[in-house]
Amino acid sequence: MQDTKERIVSLADQLIKSRGYNAFSYKDISDPLEIKNAAIHYHFPTKTDLGMAVIDVEMQHFMAGTGKLAAQPEDKQLKFLFDTFSKKHKEGLVCLMGSLSPDYDTLPEPLQDKISGLSAAILEWTTGCLERGREKGLFRFEGEASDRALLVISNLLASLLLSRVMGSKVFGRITHQLLRDLGAGK
Amino acid sequence: MQDTKERIVSLADQLIKSRGYNAFSYKDISDPLEIKNAAIHYHFPTKTDLGMAVIDVEMQHFMAGTGKLAAQPEDKQLKFLFDTFSKKHKEGLVCLMGSLSPDYDTLPEPLQDKISGLSAAILEWTTGCLERGREKGLFRFEGEASDRALLVISNLLASLLLSRVMGSKVFGRITHQLLRDLGAGK
DNA sequence: TTGTATACTTACTTACAAGTAAGTAATTTT
DNA sequence: AAAATTACTTACTTGTAAGTAAGTATACAA
Numbered sequence A, B: 001m002q003d004t005k006e007r008i009v010s011l012a013d014q015l016i017k018s019r020g021y022n023a024f025s026y027k028d029i030s031d032p033l034e035i036k037n038a039a040i041h042y043h044f045p046t047k048t049d050l051g052m053a054v055i056d057v058e059m060q061h062f063m064a065g066t067g068k069l070a071a072q073p074e075d076k077q078l079k080f081l082f083d084t085f086s087k088k089h090k091e092g093l094v095c096l097m098g099s100l101s102p103d104y105d106t107l108p109e110p111l112q113d114k115i116s117g118l119s120a121a122i123l124e125w126t127t128g129c130l131e132r133g134r135e136k137g138l139f140r141f142e143g144e145a146s147d148r149a150l151l152v153i154s155n156l157l158a159s160l161l162l163s164r165v166m167g168s169k170v171f172g173r174i175t176h177q178l179l180r181d182l183g184a185g186k
Numbered sequence C: 001t002t003g004t005a006t007a008c009t010t011a012c013t014t015a016c017a018a019g020t021a022a023g024t025a026a027t028t029t030t
Numbered sequence D: 001a002a003a004a005t006t007a008c009t010t011a012c013t014t015g016t017a018a019g020t021a022a023g024t025a026t027a028c029a030a
Helices: A002-019 A026-033 A037-043 A047-069 A074-090 A096-100 A109-135 A145-166 A169-181 B002-019 B026-033 B037-043 B047-069 B074-090 B096-100 B109-135 B145-166 B169-181
Strands: none
Touching: A002 A026, A002 A037, A002 A047, A002 A096, A026 A037, A047 A074, A047 A096, A047 A109, A074 A109, A074 A145, A074 A169, A096 A109, A096 A145, A096 B145, A109 A145, A109 B145, A145 A169, A145 B096, A145 B109, A145 B145, A145 B169, A169 B145, B002 B026, B002 B037, B002 B047, B002 B096, B026 B037, B047 B074, B047 B096, B047 B109, B074 B109, B074 B145, B074 B169, B096 B109, B096 B145, B109 B145, B145 B169
16 A cells, blocks of 8 residues: 555655654654554654655656646746745645755755755756746846846745745735746736 | 853754754753753743743844944945844854744744744834835835845845755855845945 | 565654752852 | 842653564465
């Protein structure tokens, strides 16, 4: 039954994005799934193994999602990124990197490396999207595309975090301003 | 000896900003200060009390710092905000809100309220700064000053988080782009 | 039909975080 | 000089997180 394994990863993913890596335990997973904590250790011997699996799945989803859109115009592609974050916002979650980066120094090295890998992939993709979009006249902005991509990611990440602290309207205010700065939808 | 009490808060502040609220324990404070954990409980009966004290001190520092600059031109005032974050960046720390917001939902309500209060104060101050600065021609940007202030705070917060994950150069790249977007120093 | 792999459970161990109760030494107040 | 307050320590308790060793039920394979 691959089913249990997938449910464990899925719940762990949600827990990381809602409460943070250091604030959830195997009990938070075993209780709702009505299994014993040892069942989780059977699939994922250590919490690090589970964390790795969560990031692997996130990476796979990202690759699959962007892969499907590769032929679309860049403004549509960028919308995919914004929609991904918008969905998390509606669920009251933050993004993986937003959740894991404050705890980064407390995480085991293999986990750190996976997180860095994921962030590099997202930055690379966003950079390419903005770069090509600007050439086509879909976006208008100054400076290096990679710097602008960093700004976009930085804002999306923080908008989810700040929504929690400052109220949910913050997400829309930040993303709206962000899109305006890119000269998108113009 | 008020000294011990202050050292406890100061260390707790550093621990929150380096490892996160849920990832530090009283032992991380009692060991370096060479006191017993009960000594911390004497000053701060619960971890929540300690967390509250950390935020209180942060708020006091913010009020004192901005208060001193009230007569200065707005671009200098904004520089104070950037310098505050730059200092944290050099120390490898993130800001309080960056550290506490992912764990927000796991925190006791009084702590949540204090964090929200602090964030509101920072947003209010930044909004005023940008607003008056734009009127004087020190800044140039579109949209509501409060939305732009949100963007500034969002980027500063995220730049510290992302520096950990993506490498320390990220901080400078984000802040540089941010200042350019405000038409500052021009 | 016996054996082996899979997916668990039962029942632990170890470690440590958070908090408390009672005691003590030094200072300060009356 | 006695009493009270301050700032701790000693020595706990309770709870929980992470992990493990050994056993069991089921399926499927040789």
